[in-house]
Amino acid sequence: MTPARTAVEAPPRLPEARGEVSHALRARLLGGGSALLPGAGRIARAAPYGEDLQLALHLCYELHYRGFAGVPDTLEWDPGVLGIRALLEHRFESALRHDCRTAPDAGEALAALLAEPPGGTGVSRFLVSSGTPWHLREYAALRSVQQLREADPHLWVVPRLRGRAKAAMAAVEYDEYGGGREERMHSRLYADLMTDLGLDPSYGRFVDLVGAETLAASNLMSLFGLHRRLRGALVGHFAVLETTSPPAASRIAAAMRRTGAGPAAERYFDEHVEADAVHEQLVRRDVVGGFLDDEPAHAPAVAFGIAATLLLDDRFGDHVLDAWSRGESALRGPLPARPDGERPGPPAREGP
Numbered sequence: 001m002t003p004a005r006t007a008v009e010a011p012p013r014l015p016e017a018r019g020e021v022s023h024a025l026r027a028r029l030l031g032g033g034s035a036l037l038p039g040a041g042r043i044a045r046a047a048p049y050g051e052d053l054q055l056a057l058h059l060c061y062e063l064h065y066r067g068f069a070g071v072p073d074t075l076e077w078d079p080g081v082l083g084i085r086a087l088l089e090h091r092f093e094s095a096l097r098h099d100c101r102t103a104p105d106a107g108e109a110l111a112a113l114l115a116e117p118p119g120g121t122g123v124s125r126f127l128v129s130s131g132t133p134w135h136l137r138e139y140a141a142l143r144s145v146q147q148l149r150e151a152d153p154h155l156w157v158v159p160r161l162r163g164r165a166k167a168a169m170a171a172v173e174y175d176e177y178g179g180g181r182e183e184r185m186h187s188r189l190y191a192d193l194m195t196d197l198g199l200d201p202s203y204g205r206f207v208d209l210v211g212a213e214t215l216a217a218s219n220l221m222s223l224f225g226l227h228r229r230l231r232g233a234l235v236g237h238f239a240v241l242e243t244t245s246p247p248a249a250s251r252i253a254a255a256m257r258r259t260g261a262g263p264a265a266e267r268y269f270d271e272h273v274e275a276d277a278v279h280e281q282l283v284r285r286d287v288v289g290g291f292l293d294d295e296p297a298h299a300p301a302v303a304f305g306i307a308a309t310l311l312l313d314d315r316f317g318d319h320v321l322d323a324w325s326r327g328e329s330a331l332r333g334p335l336p337a338r339p340d341g342e343r344p345g346p347p348a349r350e351g352p
Contacts, residue, residue, distance in 0.1 A: 012204025019052025048095035054215040103307035151176035153221035164290030196262030198338030232298035236305025
């Protein structure tokens, strides 16, 4: 099998709007200065974790990554778009701070990451016990929004760190980018996984199909990464990913093998079992530890980053499991048929 390539020549197309705010912002991106931006009142009324606001944030943030087809690169720093982004971010961050106001301190939060609850529920546990090829394809599409640019948001924190924390962060990121080998970059491995599952690995391909829960978890990384004042929160976010990844990746790798998903599909999760088990020690000791040694006043920010990451991960998991438990799709529309012509749909409902 020829491995898929993550990079595509053209940027992704602009997703369809999901409400007044994203509609107005989308029109501005396509029409330049001739289209009116959404007003502050509309943004203040938008649900902070809802489809409209989260898609609008995704539109703003993607301008700092690969942009969109038909949208001029100059709009990345357009004052009007940046002003709207600030209002969207304020609405989102305010909700997160309210919902995470009882978070434990940084030490307790980090310690809690090491212990998985016995038994427990979660998407990876569902996949290893009950997942079908249809569930795995859907999960891969949901996660592709972030995994096809896997480590990119975390790179923004590197110039904002010092000493031990900076060196350790760069070492972990070097592994995320394949140790200098394109074919081993984690985003490339994820694209190969998607190809094994019969999914189009093009960057941004499934944004229109994923819901607000997926977009919010992805947007959180950009929110933390783009603001120097939130560097501690991004360090906390990074700690969650590197600490909790190996057990979940091990379960999903087993699900891939059980369903015969393919070698590339297995390889992506096997890589995360091995790599993140090493990264976890480095992140806790040197990235988080070094950062807090240098800037102890940012301990509450690290705790906030951990709590916000877990909050949005739980919202994502609850949404997916609720849909699957009802025999329904967690996507906003059907996945395309596999290249072999098979068009698997939601699992059959039980009962009459």
